[in-house]
Amino acid sequence: MVSAVFHYLGPSLAVLLFVHVGVLGVAWLRIASAAVVFAIWRRPWRLLARMAISQRWVLLGLGAVLAAMNSLFNLAVDRLPLSTVGAIEFLGTVVLAAVGARTRRNLLALALAIGGVAALTDVRLAGQALGFVFAFANCAGFMLYVVLGHRIANTAADGSTSRAGNPMSGIDQLGVAMIVAAVAAMPCGISGAATALGHPVLLLWGIGVGLCSSVIPYVTDQLAMARLPRATFALMLAILPATATGIGLVVLGQVPTAQDLAGIALVVAGVALHQPASAEPAASTSTDQHDASLAASEEQR
Secondary structure (H helix, E strand, O other): OHHHHHHHHHHHHHHHHOOOOOHHHHHHHHHHHHHHHHHHHHOHHHHHHHOOHHHHHHHHHHHHHHHHHHHHHHHHHOOOOHHHHHHHHHHHHHHHHHHOOOOHHHHHHHHHHHHHHHHHHOOOOOOOHHHHHHHHHHHHHHHHHHHHHHHHHOOOOOOOOOOOOOOOHHHHHHHHHHHHHHHHHHHHHHHHHHHHHOOHHHHHHHHHHHHHHHHHHHHHHHHHHOOOOHHHHHHHOOHHHHHHHHHHHHHHOOOOOHHHHHHHHHHHHHHHHOOOOOOOOOOOHHHHHHHHHHHHHHHHO
């Protein structure tokens, strides 16, 4: 829930910043400020010495995805209402959730959520075709973010599946990926951000956008992904269109219609109905079993 709120609070502030700074410039400020925060907070380069080659490729891929996804999202919300972009962004997570839907109850939950997203989307291509291209490209990027983000949340830097030695490993790896993203997005965004770099108020505004949209939500995502199966986490993201609609109203004055409200109700109903399948263990099961076996051995001694 914290992630859902900040996932769109930051971009709504970014939309207001578009008046003064270029769209891709705001995207780079968002990514770069988040990279600086992670660098100071977690010093993620400490992982490099013990990082497996396979995990380095994962972080390079996640960094590229973060750079593209944030840039495409900004280009989309510059042309479309925040609620519409949020609804389209969720469509990819429906596919991820469907992979793990093994019961009639979960399929019904997905059907309700999809119906809510359809009501919220209200696609009108006339005059905004490019905006929808950006929104659906961002949707594809968001799917990759969930897959790769879940991977680092449940895999240590050395490639092992146990993170008992360092429960913050996922956030540390996220810090590496964010630095990669800042470098990848620099060629397209640095010129647009030049205005803010010479203006303290705009620069602080850009840093605030980064904290709200690329630090708080991504950190809380990692904390959730380490505790929830991927399919469950993906369906929980169905709340995103609802929070996008609410924040669009409060911050940007984008008033929802009766159809929007009906869509929100269906999405919330789908989230409430969904239940993790008993055959799909939480990410920490293997670690818990290992701890339990150690405890049993101690009792025998």
